[in-house]
Amino acid sequence: MASESILIRGPRVIDPAQGLDKVADILVRGGKVAAIGRIPSDEVPEDCRVIEAGGLVASPGFIDIHCHLREPGFEYKETIATGTRAAARGGFTTVCCMPNTEPPIDNAAVVEFIKERSRAEGVVRVFPIGCVTKGRRGKELSEMEELAAAGVVAFSDDGDPVYDANIMRLSLTYSADLGLPISNHCQDRALSRNGVMAEGWTATRLGLPGIPAAAEETMAARDISLAELTGGRLHLAHVSTAGTVPLLRQAKERGVPVTAEVCPHHLTLTDRWVLGARGEVTGAAGPQAYDTYTKVYPPLRSRQDVEALARALAEGVIDCIATDHAPHDLTSKQGTYQEAAFGISVLETALGSALQLVHRGHLTLGALVERLTVGPARVLGPAFAELATLKPGTPADIVLFDPAREWVVDPAEFASKGVNTPLQGTTLKGKVVATLVQGRVVFSETPDEIGAR
Ligand code: DOR
Numbered sequence: 001m002a003s004e005s006i007l008i009r010g011p012r013v014i015d016p017a018q019g020l021d022k023v024a025d026i027l028v029r030g031g032k033v034a035a036i037g038r039i040p041s042d043e044v045p046e047d048c049r050v051i052e053a054g055g056l057v058a059s060p061g062f063i064d065i066h067c068h069l070r071e072p073g074f075e076y077k078e079t080i081a082t083g084t085r086a087a088a089r090g091g092f093t094t095v096c097c098m099p100n101t102e103p104p105i106d107n108a109a110v111v112e113f114i115k116e117r118s119r120a121e122g123v124v125r126v127f128p129i130g131c132v133t134k135g136r137r138g139k140e141l142s143e144m145e146e147l148a149a150a151g152v153v154a155f156s157d158d159g160d161p162v163y164d165a166n167i168m169r170l171s172l173t174y175s176a177d178l179g180l181p182i183s184n185h186c187q188d189r190a191l192s193r194n195g196v197m198a199e200g201w202t203a204t205r206l207g208l209p210g211i212p213a214a215a216e217e218t219m220a221a222r223d224i225s226l227a228e229l230t231g232g233r234l235h236l237a238h239v240s241t242a243g244t245v246p247l248l249r250q251a252k253e254r255g256v257p258v259t260a261e262v263c264p265h266h267l268t269l270t271d272r273w274v275l276g277a278r279g280e281v282t283g284a285a286g287p288q289a290y291d292t293y294t295k296v297y298p299p300l301r302s303r304q305d306v307e308a309l310a311r312a313l314a315e316g317v318i319d320c321i322a323t324d325h326a327p328h329d330l331t332s333k334q335g336t337y338q339e340a341a342f343g344i345s346v347l348e349t350a351l352g353s354a355l356q357l358v359h360r361g362h363l364t365l366g367a368l369v370e371r372l373t374v375g376p377a378r379v380l381g382p383a384f385a386e387l388a389t390l391k392p393g394t395p396a397d398i399v400l401f402d403p404a405r406e407w408v409v410d411p412a413e414f415a416s417k418g419v420n421t422p423l424q425g426t427t428l429k430g431k432v433v434a435t436l437v438q439g440r441v442v443f444s445e446t447p448d449e450i451g452a453r
Contacts, residue, residue: 005029005045006439011053011400015060016370017389026058028396031439035392053400056433059369060388061093061124061397063376065154066183066237066261066322067347069095069126072113073102078327078417080114081121083347086325086416088443090347091372091432093397094125094387096380099136100159106131106142108150115151123442124435125387125397127153127380132162132171132182141170148178153380156183158237159297161219163189168223172232181233181259181379186219186244187211187298196338198271198299206274206290208337211299213241220244224251227258235379236260238324240298242308249317259379261322262309264353265344265422271300273422274337292333292340293422296326310362313371320375321368323350327418345411345418352428355403359429365403396439405431 008026013036015021025039027048044050064087070078078086080097087095097114099105105114111128118126130152131142136159144155155171162168162184175182192215197203199210220236224247227234236248239260251258276291294300312318326343333340346353354372357363363371377388386394406429411419435443 004439005048006051006436007039007044007048008051008053008058008398008400011056011058013058013390014366014369015390016366016374017060017385018391021366026390026398028436028439031396033390033392033394033396036390051400051434056400056402057365058398058400060373060390061399061435061437062091062372063094063384063388064092064323064325064347065096065320065376065379066158067095067097067325068100068327068343069097070327071101071117072110077329079121080117080126082415082417083325083327084118084122084124084126085443086347086414087124088435088437089415089432090350091399091401091435092124092347093399093435093437094127096127096129096153098129098156098158099131104131104136105129105152106134106136106147108146111147111150111152124437127151129154129156129183131155132157133167136160138163138167141167141174144171144174144178148180152180154181154183154235156185156237158183158185161185161187161189165222165226169226169230172226172230172234175232176230179233179381181235183235183237184219184223185237186216186223188215188219191215191218196295197274198301200271200302202271202274206337213243213301213305216241216298217243217247220247224256224258228254228256231257234258238263238266238298238322239309239318240266240301240305242305245308245312245317248312252317259319261320261379262313262318263322263324264346264350265296265300267306267309267313268353268356269294269300269422270303270306273300278422278426290337291422292337293344293420295337295340295342296344297342310357313357314363314367319371319379321350321354321371322376323347325416327416328420329417333420343420344422345414345416345420347416348414349409349421349423349428351401351432352407352430353423355430358403396436398436399432400434401430401432403430405429407431
C-alpha cells in the first residue's frame with residue numbers, strides 16, 4: 001500500500017475508543033496515524049497531501065461484520081472488487097464476508113482463495129467467515145480448526161440457521177476453545193415455513209405468507225441457553241424483533257457470552273414498505289404493486305419492533321450495526337414476492353440510514369460511531385481493537401463524512417452490482433466524503449479536490 005503523508009485538516013474527530021470528540025488535525029504517515037491535534041503549518045512535511053476537512057467528521061473506518069461479497073460462485077451478483085468498492089463508498093474499511101458462496105467457505109482452500117482475491121482486487125480489508133457445517137447443509141460440523149488456522153474470524157451458516165441444536169451446542173463448545181464467535185441466523189423454519197414477510201396486517205392485506213416474530217425469538221432463546229451451557233461465544237445476526245431484546249438483555253445480565261447486531265433497514269423501515277411507495281399508502285388507489293426490493297431475511301417488521309431495536313442499540317444491549325449487504329441481480333428480484341430472492345444492497349446507504357437515529361435524537365453521533373467501530377471490533381475479538389481507533393501508531397483506516405449532507409439515493413451510482421435497494425429515490429441525510437485504508441485514499445467523492453494544497 002502507498003505510504004504517502006496525508007494531513008487531514010480540521011475535522012471533528014470522533015474516536016470512541018479514546019473518548020475523543022474534538023476538532024483536530026490528523027497526520028497520516030507510512031500507512032499509520034502519526035499524530036492527532038493542532039498541527040502547525042510549518043510542521044507539515046513538504047510533500048504532504050492535504051485534505052481540507054473542516055465541517056466534516058473523521059472517525060475510525062467502519063467495520064462490517066456481516067456482508068455478502070458473493071465470490072466465489074455468484075460473481076454476476078457481486079465480486080470482491082465491486083463489493084469492497086461499495087464498502088469504501090459506505091465508509092467501511094473492514095468487512096467480514098459470509099460463507100454462502102459456491103463453493104461455500106467450509107475449507108482452507110476457499111479461505112485462501114478469498115484472501116488472495118482480496119489482496120489482488122479488494123480496496124478494503126476482507127476477513128472471511130467460515131461455515132458452521134459442511135456445505136452449510138446443517139448435518140455435520142465443518143473442520144472448524146482448519147478454518148480457524150486458515151484465518152476465518154467467525155463461523156456462520158448465514159442465510160440458514162444452524163437448525164440442529166446439538167450441532168449448535170458442539171460448535172459453541174469449539175468456539176470457546178478457538179476464541180471465535182458463532183454468528184447464528186436465528187429462524188425456526190418450522191415456524192417461518194414458506195413465509196416471505198413479517199406476519200401481520202400488511203402480510204394479510206397482501207395475501208402473503210408471514211413469518212412470526214417467534215421464529216427468531218425461540219431460536220435466540222435456545223442459542224442463549226446453549227451459550228450458557230458451553231461458555232461458547234454466541235453472536236446473534238441481524239436481530240429484527242422487539243422480543244429478542246429482553247432475551248439478550250437478561251442473558252448479558254447473567255454474564256452469558258453473547259453479542260448481537262442490527263441492520264440499518266431493521267432500524268429504519270417497517271413492513272409497510274413492502275406495499276411499495278415507501279410505505280406511504282394514500283388515496284383510493286391503495287398500494288402499488290409490492291416492492292420485491294423490500295424482501296429480506298429476517299423480514300422488515302412493525303413500528304414497535306423498529307423502535308425497540310433503536311432503543312436496544314442506544315442502550316448497548318445490541319452491540320453493533322452490521323449491514324447484511326446482500327446484492328442480487330435483477331432477475332432474482334423480478335417476478336412475484338414469493339419468487340424474489342431475500343436481500344438488500346446496503347453498504348452504500350448504511351451510514352445515511354443509521355444517521356436517522358441521530359437526527360431523530362435516539363442516539364448520539366458518538367454512540368453511532370461506536371456501534372460502527374468499537375462495537376463490531378469487540379465482537380471479533382481483541383486483535384481488531386487497533387482497527388477501531390485513531391490512536392497514534394495504529395493503521396490509518398479513516399472515514400470522513402458529512403452528517404448533515406442530504407443526497408438522493410440513486411443505485412445507478414453504486415459501486416455494488418446490487419441495485420436492489422428499496423431506498424431508490426429517497427433522501428438520506430449524511431454522506432461519506434472519503435475513506436482511507438492503511439493511509440491510502442480508497443474512496444473520495446471529489447478525487448481532484450482532495451490533495452490540493
Ligand atoms: O436477506 C438475506 N439475504 N438474508 C440472508 O440471511 C441471506 C442473504 C443473502 O445471502 O442473500
